[in-house]
Amino acid sequence: MTSKIVGTDRDLAAWLGDIGESCTPDRLTRELDRLFAGPDQSVLRRAQVRLEVALAPACYYDVISGTRLGNIFVAASERGLMAVNFGIPEAVFLSSLKRGVKGRIVRSGEQTAEIRRQIVEYLDGTRSSFDLPIDWTIMTGFQRKVLEAALAVGRGRVATYGEIARKIGRPGASRAVGQALGHNPMPLVIPCHRVLGSDGSLRGYGGGGGIRTKAALLRLEGVNLG
Protein backbone atom coordinates (compact mmCIF):
# COMPACT_ATOMS: atom_id res chain seq x y z
CA MET A 1 0.00 0.00 0.00
CA THR A 2 2.65 2.52 1.01
CA SER A 3 4.83 1.60 -1.97
CA LYS A 4 2.18 3.21 -4.15
CA ILE A 5 2.42 6.51 -2.27
CA VAL A 6 6.20 6.77 -1.93
CA GLY A 7 7.61 8.37 -5.06
CA THR A 8 4.35 10.10 -6.01
CA ASP A 9 3.52 13.66 -5.16
CA ARG A 10 2.83 13.72 -1.42
CA ASP A 11 0.78 16.87 -1.61
CA LEU A 12 -1.42 15.29 -4.25
CA ALA A 13 -1.89 12.23 -2.11
CA ALA A 14 -2.70 14.47 0.85
CA TRP A 15 -5.19 16.51 -1.18
CA LEU A 16 -6.92 13.31 -2.25
CA GLY A 17 -7.06 12.07 1.32
CA ASP A 18 -4.91 9.05 0.52
CA ILE A 19 -2.52 9.81 3.36
CA GLY A 20 -3.35 11.39 6.65
CA GLU A 21 -1.53 14.64 6.09
CA SER A 22 -2.65 18.17 5.45
CA CYS A 23 -1.68 19.54 2.07
CA THR A 24 -0.57 22.88 0.74
CA PRO A 25 -3.06 23.76 -1.95
CA ASP A 26 -1.46 24.81 -5.19
CA ARG A 27 -3.04 26.95 -7.92
CA LEU A 28 -4.36 23.92 -9.77
CA THR A 29 -6.03 22.26 -6.82
CA ARG A 30 -7.57 25.59 -5.78
CA GLU A 31 -9.01 26.07 -9.28
CA LEU A 32 -10.30 22.51 -9.30
CA ASP A 33 -12.02 23.00 -5.95
CA ARG A 34 -13.70 26.05 -7.46
CA LEU A 35 -14.66 24.26 -10.69
CA PHE A 36 -16.03 21.29 -8.80
CA ALA A 37 -17.93 23.21 -6.14
CA GLY A 38 -21.11 21.32 -5.36
CA PRO A 39 -24.70 22.55 -5.75
CA ASP A 40 -26.34 24.96 -3.29
CA GLN A 41 -28.76 23.46 -0.79
CA SER A 42 -31.68 25.18 -2.53
CA VAL A 43 -30.70 23.75 -5.91
CA LEU A 44 -30.32 20.31 -4.35
CA ARG A 45 -33.73 20.48 -2.64
CA ARG A 46 -35.43 21.47 -5.87
CA ALA A 47 -33.78 18.61 -7.75
CA GLN A 48 -34.79 16.13 -5.05
CA VAL A 49 -38.41 17.29 -5.06
CA ARG A 50 -38.56 17.01 -8.83
CA LEU A 51 -36.98 13.56 -8.64
CA GLU A 52 -39.59 12.42 -6.15
CA VAL A 53 -42.40 13.62 -8.38
CA ALA A 54 -40.83 11.98 -11.43
CA LEU A 55 -40.46 8.66 -9.62
CA ALA A 56 -43.84 8.64 -7.88
CA PRO A 57 -46.45 7.09 -10.10
CA ALA A 58 -50.12 7.82 -9.69
CA CYS A 59 -52.14 5.18 -7.83
CA TYR A 60 -55.52 3.97 -9.14
CA TYR A 61 -58.00 2.14 -6.97
CA ASP A 62 -61.50 0.67 -7.19
CA VAL A 63 -63.77 -1.84 -5.45
CA ILE A 64 -65.38 -5.12 -6.49
CA SER A 65 -68.66 -5.39 -4.62
CA GLY A 66 -70.88 -8.34 -3.76
CA THR A 67 -68.24 -11.07 -3.77
CA ARG A 68 -68.21 -13.97 -1.36
CA LEU A 69 -65.47 -12.07 0.48
CA GLY A 70 -67.55 -8.89 0.58
CA ASN A 71 -66.10 -5.73 -0.95
CA ILE A 72 -62.65 -6.31 -2.41
CA PHE A 73 -60.49 -3.21 -2.83
CA VAL A 74 -57.70 -3.09 -5.38
CA ALA A 75 -55.05 -0.48 -6.09
CA ALA A 76 -52.42 -0.27 -8.81
CA SER A 77 -49.76 2.14 -9.98
CA GLU A 78 -48.45 2.46 -13.53
CA ARG A 79 -45.87 -0.15 -12.53
CA GLY A 80 -48.46 -2.70 -11.50
CA LEU A 81 -50.64 -4.04 -8.72
CA MET A 82 -49.99 -2.45 -5.33
CA ALA A 83 -52.74 -3.60 -3.00
CA VAL A 84 -55.66 -5.96 -2.57
CA ASN A 85 -57.75 -5.98 0.57
CA PHE A 86 -61.15 -7.05 1.84
CA GLY A 87 -63.09 -7.29 5.09
CA ILE A 88 -62.30 -3.66 5.96
CA PRO A 89 -64.15 -0.39 5.34
CA GLU A 90 -63.16 1.70 2.31
CA ALA A 91 -61.93 4.53 4.52
CA VAL A 92 -59.43 2.22 6.21
CA PHE A 93 -58.22 0.95 2.84
CA LEU A 94 -57.73 4.50 1.55
CA SER A 95 -55.91 5.73 4.62
CA SER A 96 -53.46 2.83 4.48
CA LEU A 97 -52.93 3.58 0.77
CA LYS A 98 -52.20 7.22 1.54
CA ARG A 99 -49.55 6.16 4.03
CA GLY A 100 -47.69 4.12 1.44
CA VAL A 101 -48.20 6.13 -1.74
CA LYS A 102 -46.43 9.39 -2.63
CA GLY A 103 -48.25 10.05 -5.89
CA ARG A 104 -51.88 11.02 -6.45
CA ILE A 105 -54.58 8.51 -5.50
CA VAL A 106 -57.42 8.37 -8.00
CA ARG A 107 -60.46 6.12 -8.25
CA SER A 108 -60.51 4.56 -11.70
CA GLY A 109 -62.60 1.72 -13.01
CA GLU A 110 -60.69 1.80 -16.29
CA GLN A 111 -57.20 1.49 -14.83
CA THR A 112 -58.26 -1.37 -12.55
CA ALA A 113 -60.56 -3.20 -14.99
CA GLU A 114 -58.17 -6.03 -15.78
CA ILE A 115 -57.30 -6.64 -12.13
CA ARG A 116 -60.94 -6.70 -11.11
CA ARG A 117 -61.87 -9.02 -13.96
CA GLN A 118 -59.15 -11.52 -13.06
CA ILE A 119 -60.08 -11.55 -9.37
CA VAL A 120 -63.75 -12.22 -10.21
CA GLU A 121 -62.66 -15.06 -12.51
CA TYR A 122 -60.49 -16.48 -9.76
CA LEU A 123 -63.39 -16.48 -7.28
CA ASP A 124 -65.67 -18.04 -9.92
CA GLY A 125 -63.18 -20.83 -10.34
CA THR A 126 -62.52 -20.02 -14.01
CA ARG A 127 -58.99 -18.73 -13.43
CA SER A 128 -56.23 -20.65 -11.75
CA SER A 129 -53.39 -18.13 -11.88
CA PHE A 130 -53.11 -14.39 -12.25
CA ASP A 131 -51.47 -12.65 -15.17
CA LEU A 132 -50.83 -9.19 -13.76
CA PRO A 133 -47.79 -6.93 -13.46
CA ILE A 134 -46.89 -6.25 -9.84
CA ASP A 135 -45.35 -3.08 -8.41
CA TRP A 136 -42.51 -4.52 -6.39
CA THR A 137 -41.04 -1.16 -5.38
CA ILE A 138 -43.31 -1.01 -2.35
CA MET A 139 -41.62 -4.05 -0.85
CA THR A 140 -38.20 -4.76 0.56
CA GLY A 141 -35.89 -7.16 -1.23
CA PHE A 142 -36.60 -9.88 1.34
CA GLN A 143 -40.37 -9.45 1.13
CA ARG A 144 -40.16 -9.60 -2.62
CA LYS A 145 -38.21 -12.87 -2.53
CA VAL A 146 -40.75 -14.43 -0.15
CA LEU A 147 -43.78 -13.24 -2.08
CA GLU A 148 -42.31 -14.29 -5.44
CA ALA A 149 -41.80 -17.75 -3.98
CA ALA A 150 -45.41 -17.79 -2.78
CA LEU A 151 -46.56 -16.70 -6.25
CA ALA A 152 -45.05 -19.89 -7.61
CA VAL A 153 -47.36 -22.07 -5.48
CA GLY A 154 -50.17 -22.96 -7.85
CA ARG A 155 -53.90 -23.06 -7.23
CA GLY A 156 -54.94 -26.15 -5.33
CA ARG A 157 -51.42 -26.71 -3.99
CA VAL A 158 -49.77 -25.77 -0.73
CA ALA A 159 -46.29 -25.18 0.64
CA THR A 160 -44.89 -24.80 4.13
CA TYR A 161 -43.14 -21.76 5.62
CA GLY A 162 -40.02 -23.90 5.85
CA GLU A 163 -40.18 -24.83 2.18
CA ILE A 164 -40.50 -21.18 1.20
CA ALA A 165 -37.56 -20.32 3.45
CA ARG A 166 -35.40 -22.99 1.83
CA LYS A 167 -36.53 -21.97 -1.62
CA ILE A 168 -35.28 -18.42 -1.13
CA GLY A 169 -31.97 -19.66 0.27
CA ARG A 170 -32.76 -18.78 3.89
CA PRO A 171 -33.43 -22.07 5.64
CA GLY A 172 -34.26 -21.42 9.26
CA ALA A 173 -35.96 -18.13 8.44
CA SER A 174 -39.50 -19.61 8.56
CA ARG A 175 -40.55 -17.06 11.17
CA ALA A 176 -39.40 -14.11 9.05
CA VAL A 177 -41.09 -15.75 6.07
CA GLY A 178 -44.31 -15.96 8.09
CA GLN A 179 -44.06 -12.29 8.96
CA ALA A 180 -43.41 -11.27 5.37
CA LEU A 181 -46.43 -13.31 4.27
CA GLY A 182 -48.50 -11.75 7.04
CA HIS A 183 -47.69 -8.35 5.54
CA ASN A 184 -48.60 -9.39 2.02
CA PRO A 185 -50.09 -6.26 0.45
CA MET A 186 -52.07 -8.25 -2.11
CA PRO A 187 -53.72 -11.39 -0.76
CA LEU A 188 -55.54 -13.54 -3.33
CA VAL A 189 -53.23 -12.47 -6.15
CA ILE A 190 -50.13 -13.42 -4.18
CA PRO A 191 -51.40 -16.61 -2.59
CA CYS A 192 -50.09 -16.40 0.95
CA HIS A 193 -53.15 -18.47 1.85
CA ARG A 194 -51.40 -21.46 0.25
CA VAL A 195 -48.58 -21.45 2.81
CA LEU A 196 -49.05 -23.59 5.92
CA GLY A 197 -47.11 -24.75 8.93
CA SER A 198 -45.05 -27.90 8.55
CA ASP A 199 -47.68 -29.79 10.56
CA GLY A 200 -50.35 -28.73 8.08
CA SER A 201 -51.86 -26.13 10.43
CA LEU A 202 -53.04 -22.81 9.00
CA ARG A 203 -51.06 -20.72 11.52
CA GLY A 204 -52.23 -17.27 10.50
CA TYR A 205 -53.57 -15.05 7.74
CA GLY A 206 -53.18 -11.33 7.25
CA GLY A 207 -56.17 -10.82 4.97
CA GLY A 208 -59.68 -9.85 6.09
CA GLY A 209 -61.40 -12.55 8.12
CA GLY A 210 -58.14 -14.10 9.27
CA ILE A 211 -57.76 -17.86 9.36
CA ARG A 212 -61.38 -18.49 8.42
CA THR A 213 -60.78 -16.75 5.12
CA LYS A 214 -57.60 -18.72 4.60
CA ALA A 215 -59.52 -21.95 5.13
CA ALA A 216 -62.35 -20.78 2.87
CA LEU A 217 -59.95 -19.93 0.05
CA LEU A 218 -58.18 -23.27 0.32
CA ARG A 219 -61.53 -25.07 0.23
CA LEU A 220 -62.53 -22.97 -2.77
CA GLU A 221 -59.39 -24.23 -4.48
CA GLY A 222 -60.20 -27.81 -3.61
CA VAL A 223 -57.45 -28.30 -1.07
CA ASN A 224 -58.31 -31.00 1.45
CA LEU A 225 -57.59 -29.64 4.89
CA GLY A 226 -58.26 -32.97 6.53
Add this chain to the structure above:
Amino acid sequence: MKESCTFDKLVELHSAEIFAYVWRLTRDPQDAEDCLQESFARAYKAFGRLNGNANARAWLYRIATNTTFTFLKKRKHENGRIVEMDPDFFSSGDGPAENASRRETFAAVARAVEGLPARQQAALVMRKYQELSYAEIAQTLGCSEDAARANVYQAIKRLRSTLEGHFER
Protein backbone atom coordinates in the same frame (compact mmCIF):
# COMPACT_ATOMS: atom_id res chain seq x y z
CA MET B 1 -28.22 -3.86 2.98
CA LYS B 2 -30.36 -4.46 -0.05
CA GLU B 3 -32.57 -7.14 1.48
CA SER B 4 -34.09 -4.75 3.96
CA CYS B 5 -33.99 -1.76 1.66
CA THR B 6 -36.76 -0.55 -0.59
CA PHE B 7 -36.00 1.43 -3.71
CA ASP B 8 -37.55 4.53 -2.17
CA LYS B 9 -35.16 4.18 0.76
CA LEU B 10 -32.19 4.02 -1.61
CA VAL B 11 -33.38 7.23 -3.24
CA GLU B 12 -33.75 8.87 0.15
CA LEU B 13 -30.26 7.80 1.24
CA HIS B 14 -28.33 8.61 -1.93
CA SER B 15 -30.12 11.13 -4.13
CA ALA B 16 -28.21 14.08 -2.62
CA GLU B 17 -24.76 12.68 -3.27
CA ILE B 18 -25.68 11.34 -6.71
CA PHE B 19 -27.01 14.78 -7.61
CA ALA B 20 -23.79 16.43 -6.40
CA TYR B 21 -21.85 13.90 -8.47
CA VAL B 22 -23.70 14.45 -11.75
CA TRP B 23 -23.69 18.18 -11.03
CA ARG B 24 -19.90 18.12 -10.83
CA LEU B 25 -19.60 16.11 -14.04
CA THR B 26 -22.09 18.10 -16.11
CA ARG B 27 -21.56 21.53 -14.53
CA ASP B 28 -24.99 22.67 -15.72
CA PRO B 29 -28.12 22.83 -13.51
CA GLN B 30 -30.62 21.50 -16.03
CA ASP B 31 -28.31 18.79 -17.33
CA ALA B 32 -27.60 17.70 -13.76
CA GLU B 33 -31.31 17.36 -13.01
CA ASP B 34 -31.89 15.41 -16.20
CA CYS B 35 -29.00 13.04 -15.45
CA LEU B 36 -30.23 12.58 -11.87
CA GLN B 37 -33.73 11.60 -13.02
CA GLU B 38 -32.47 9.37 -15.81
CA SER B 39 -30.04 7.64 -13.44
CA PHE B 40 -32.72 6.81 -10.90
CA ALA B 41 -35.19 5.81 -13.61
CA ARG B 42 -32.60 3.26 -14.83
CA ALA B 43 -31.83 2.21 -11.27
CA TYR B 44 -35.51 1.52 -10.69
CA LYS B 45 -35.66 -0.73 -13.75
CA ALA B 46 -32.54 -2.61 -12.68
CA PHE B 47 -33.40 -2.73 -8.97
CA GLY B 48 -34.64 -6.29 -9.11
CA ARG B 49 -31.22 -7.44 -10.30
CA LEU B 50 -29.32 -5.79 -7.45
CA ASN B 51 -27.63 -8.53 -5.49
CA GLY B 52 -28.34 -8.84 -1.78
CA ASN B 53 -24.65 -8.58 -0.99
CA ALA B 54 -23.78 -5.81 -3.41
CA ASN B 55 -22.74 -2.31 -2.40
CA ALA B 56 -25.85 -0.34 -3.34
CA ARG B 57 -23.98 2.96 -3.24
CA ALA B 58 -21.35 1.83 -5.77
CA TRP B 59 -24.13 0.32 -7.88
CA LEU B 60 -25.90 3.69 -8.02
CA TYR B 61 -22.66 5.48 -8.87
CA ARG B 62 -22.09 2.99 -11.66
CA ILE B 63 -25.50 3.71 -13.18
CA ALA B 64 -25.09 7.47 -12.69
CA THR B 65 -21.63 7.37 -14.27
CA ASN B 66 -22.78 5.47 -17.35
CA THR B 67 -25.85 7.65 -17.70
CA THR B 68 -23.82 10.84 -17.44
CA PHE B 69 -21.10 9.63 -19.82
CA THR B 70 -23.75 8.91 -22.45
CA PHE B 71 -25.31 12.30 -21.84
CA LEU B 72 -21.99 14.17 -22.04
CA LYS B 73 -20.98 12.44 -25.25
CA LYS B 74 -24.26 13.50 -26.77
CA ARG B 75 -23.93 17.05 -25.46
CA LYS B 76 -20.41 17.42 -26.80
CA HIS B 77 -21.53 16.08 -30.15
CA GLU B 78 -24.51 18.40 -30.32
CA ASN B 79 -23.06 21.73 -29.42
CA GLY B 80 -19.42 21.37 -28.43
CA ARG B 81 -20.24 23.64 -25.51
CA ILE B 82 -18.07 23.79 -22.48
CA VAL B 83 -19.18 24.93 -19.08
CA GLU B 84 -20.90 28.27 -18.97
CA MET B 85 -19.48 30.55 -16.40
CA ASP B 86 -21.26 32.87 -14.07
CA PRO B 87 -19.67 36.31 -14.66
CA ASP B 88 -20.50 37.42 -11.10
CA PHE B 89 -18.32 34.61 -9.91
CA PHE B 90 -15.27 36.51 -11.01
CA SER B 91 -15.98 39.96 -9.71
CA SER B 92 -14.00 40.81 -6.67
CA GLY B 93 -12.41 43.89 -5.24
CA ASP B 94 -9.71 43.59 -7.86
CA GLY B 95 -9.67 45.52 -11.09
CA PRO B 96 -10.86 44.32 -14.49
CA ALA B 97 -7.44 43.03 -15.50
CA GLU B 98 -7.34 40.65 -12.52
CA ASN B 99 -10.90 39.53 -13.18
CA ALA B 100 -10.14 38.88 -16.83
CA SER B 101 -7.09 36.89 -15.86
CA ARG B 102 -9.11 34.88 -13.33
CA ARG B 103 -11.80 34.19 -15.91
CA GLU B 104 -9.19 33.08 -18.40
CA THR B 105 -7.58 30.74 -15.88
CA PHE B 106 -10.95 29.27 -14.96
CA ALA B 107 -11.75 28.73 -18.65
CA ALA B 108 -8.40 27.08 -19.22
CA VAL B 109 -8.92 24.73 -16.28
CA ALA B 110 -12.46 23.91 -17.42
CA ARG B 111 -11.21 23.16 -20.94
CA ALA B 112 -8.43 20.99 -19.59
CA VAL B 113 -10.89 19.04 -17.45
CA GLU B 114 -13.24 18.61 -20.42
CA GLY B 115 -10.27 17.24 -22.33
CA LEU B 116 -9.66 14.48 -19.82
CA PRO B 117 -10.78 10.96 -20.68
CA ALA B 118 -14.21 10.58 -19.11
CA ARG B 119 -13.09 7.82 -16.75
CA GLN B 120 -10.23 9.91 -15.38
CA GLN B 121 -12.50 12.87 -14.74
CA ALA B 122 -15.10 10.68 -13.09
CA ALA B 123 -12.49 8.90 -10.96
CA LEU B 124 -11.08 12.23 -9.79
CA VAL B 125 -14.50 13.59 -8.87
CA MET B 126 -15.45 10.39 -7.09
CA ARG B 127 -12.26 10.29 -5.06
CA LYS B 128 -11.79 13.93 -4.12
CA TYR B 129 -15.31 15.35 -4.10
CA GLN B 130 -17.60 12.39 -3.53
CA GLU B 131 -15.14 10.72 -1.14
CA LEU B 132 -15.60 7.21 -2.46
CA SER B 133 -12.99 4.60 -1.61
CA TYR B 134 -10.82 3.22 -4.39
CA ALA B 135 -12.67 -0.07 -3.98
CA GLU B 136 -15.98 1.69 -4.63
CA ILE B 137 -14.53 3.61 -7.57
CA ALA B 138 -13.26 0.31 -8.98
CA GLN B 139 -16.77 -1.16 -8.70
CA THR B 140 -18.26 1.90 -10.35
CA LEU B 141 -15.84 1.91 -13.28
CA GLY B 142 -15.62 -1.86 -13.56
CA CYS B 143 -11.86 -2.01 -13.10
CA SER B 144 -9.30 -3.00 -10.47
CA GLU B 145 -8.51 -0.86 -7.45
CA ASP B 146 -5.05 -0.20 -8.89
CA ALA B 147 -6.60 1.01 -12.13
CA ALA B 148 -9.01 3.21 -10.18
CA ARG B 149 -6.14 4.81 -8.30
CA ALA B 150 -4.16 5.21 -11.54
CA ASN B 151 -7.12 6.96 -13.18
CA VAL B 152 -7.23 9.53 -10.39
CA TYR B 153 -3.51 10.24 -10.35
CA GLN B 154 -3.24 10.31 -14.12
CA ALA B 155 -6.07 12.84 -14.26
CA ILE B 156 -4.14 15.27 -12.11
CA LYS B 157 -0.84 14.67 -13.84
CA ARG B 158 -2.48 15.28 -17.16
CA LEU B 159 -4.10 18.49 -15.95
CA ARG B 160 -0.77 19.65 -14.58
CA SER B 161 1.04 19.12 -17.86
CA THR B 162 -1.77 20.67 -19.90
CA LEU B 163 -1.91 23.74 -17.68
CA GLU B 164 1.84 24.03 -17.02
CA GLY B 165 2.23 27.32 -18.83
CA HIS B 166 -0.80 28.81 -17.19
CA PHE B 167 0.10 28.94 -13.54
CA GLU B 168 3.13 30.71 -12.22
CA ARG B 169 4.93 28.07 -10.20
